[in-house]
Amino acid sequence: MQRTPVLLPMVAAASASVFFGASVTATRFVVAEIDPLLLASLRYLIGASCLLPFVLAGPRPTLSSRDIVSVGFLGIVFFGLFPWSFSAGLQFIPASRAAVWLAAMPFLTFALATVLRYEPFTASKGWGVVLATAGAVLALGRRDGAQIAEQAWLGDLLLFATACCGAVYFVMSRDLLKRHPALVVTWLSMVAGVLFLGLLAAGTHRLRLPDLTHSGWASVLFLGTFGAALGFYLWLWALQRLTPTKTAVFLTLNPIAATLLSVGLLGERVGLGFLLGLVLVLAGIVVANRPAHAAQ
Numbered sequence: 001m002q003r004t005p006v007l008l009p010m011v012a013a014a015s016a017s018v019f020f021g022a023s024v025t026a027t028r029f030v031v032a033e034i035d036p037l038l039l040a041s042l043r044y045l046i047g048a049s050c051l052l053p054f055v056l057a058g059p060r061p062t063l064s065s066r067d068i069v070s071v072g073f074l075g076i077v078f079f080g081l082f083p084w085s086f087s088a089g090l091q092f093i094p095a096s097r098a099a100v101w102l103a104a105m106p107f108l109t110f111a112l113a114t115v116l117r118y119e120p121f122t123a124s125k126g127w128g129v130v131l132a133t134a135g136a137v138l139a140l141g142r143r144d145g146a147q148i149a150e151q152a153w154l155g156d157l158l159l160f161a162t163a164c165c166g167a168v169y170f171v172m173s174r175d176l177l178k179r180h181p182a183l184v185v186t187w188l189s190m191v192a193g194v195l196f197l198g199l200l201a202a203g204t205h206r207l208r209l210p211d212l213t214h215s216g217w218a219s220v221l222f223l224g225t226f227g228a229a230l231g232f233y234l235w236l237w238a239l240q241r242l243t244p245t246k247t248a249v250f251l252t253l254n255p256i257a258a259t260l261l262s263v264g265l266l267g268e269r270v271g272l273g274f275l276l277g278l279v280l281v282l283a284g285i286v287v288a289n290r291p292a293h294a295a296q
Contacts (some may be wrong), residue, residue: 013238013250014233021257023227024099028090030219034088034210039220040199042210044079046224048190051233055187061180063188071176071185072192078169079193080200085162092155099254100136101159101275106248106285107132108167113244118171125245128287135280138273177240186233252282273277 031039063071092096109130113119169189176185212220239247 009238009241009247010067010250012234013242013247014253016235016238017250018257019226019231020102021099021233022261023223023231024090024102024225024254025133025261026219026222026259027087028094028098030216030223031087031090032211033212033216034220035201035206036091037084037197037201037204038206038208038210039087040080040083040193040224041082041201042220044190044194044197046231047220047228048187048194050225050229051190052184054183058181058183061184063180067176067179070172071188073172074169074176075189075192076196077165079190080196082162082169083164083193084197084200085158087163089155089158089162092151093159094124097152098155098159100274100281101156101163102166102254103252103278103281104132104136104160105163105166105170105251106245107136109165109248110245111168112167112171116171118174119243119245119281124287128284131284132281132289133284135277135282135284136160138277138280160184167248170248173236173239174244177236182236182240183233186236190232192227213241249285252285 027039034042086098089101110119110125110129114121114125173185173189210216235247237249
């Protein structure tokens with residue numbers, strides 16, 4: 001009786017994370033053809049457009065001025081700064097390396113949720129954080145050749161900022177999700193991010209229709225539909241029903257999906273260090289959440 005309400009959010013979070021992992025590869029595939037800022041703008045413009053009919057057909061909750069400010073700020077952080085730093089970082093590091101940084105989001109989410117007293121700190125969660133961090137460092141120690149290694153620090157810095165933006169949104173959006181439907185919060189956040197990115201692109205004279213190949217447009221369309229509209233709606237729907245850490249643990253599926261697709265489509269290679277690091281990241285997040293899962 002009690003498993004069904006818990007199982008559905010878990011399936012939603014797992015599905016969303018697979019879409020996010022595929023988005024890493026899709027972004028890496030098209031980022032050479034398009035400016036990262038313009039790519040992020042198009043991605044969430046498509047996503048917001050896909051969600052709009054469902055928002056109009058559903059209930060229309062009343063948001064206070066405080067809620068409007070909160071959703072606007074969080075939208076800029078997650079649907080503005082997050083995709084820009086993500087796309088920009090993929091210009092300097094492979095998709096598999098970027099996926100490891102995204103795998104650090106559960107640990108960052110747990111840390112922020114603990115500091116803000118959303119979740120209690122336990123010894124097992126602490127050890128889980130240590131394991132996850134060690135795994136990320138081990139996987140990031142892989143080198144992909146001199147040309148990439150020379151500027152890898154910039155890609156790592158941008159992807160670390162991306163992970164921090166994700167953790168902030170996952171934790172801080174919980175209050176909004178307690179009062180408003182996940183679909184409305186997703187759409188409003190996405191619109192705020194699109195407006196921010198659009199103004200930034202216009203100010204830097206990069207707001208124009210890109211000249212992409214057919215495969216490039218297909219990647220952008222995937223990023224806007226599955227990677228934005230469906231993926232983030234499923235994620236916030238799950239977050240509305242689970243705690244930030246319980247939801248974020250499913251991001252361990254992100255690098256798995258991204259790595260499999262990168263190996264198959266982009267010809268990237270992964271070494272033993274990457275695989276061992278990925279196992280440690282997964283093990284660390286499982287250990288960090290063990291008491292919460294056991295209590296279910």
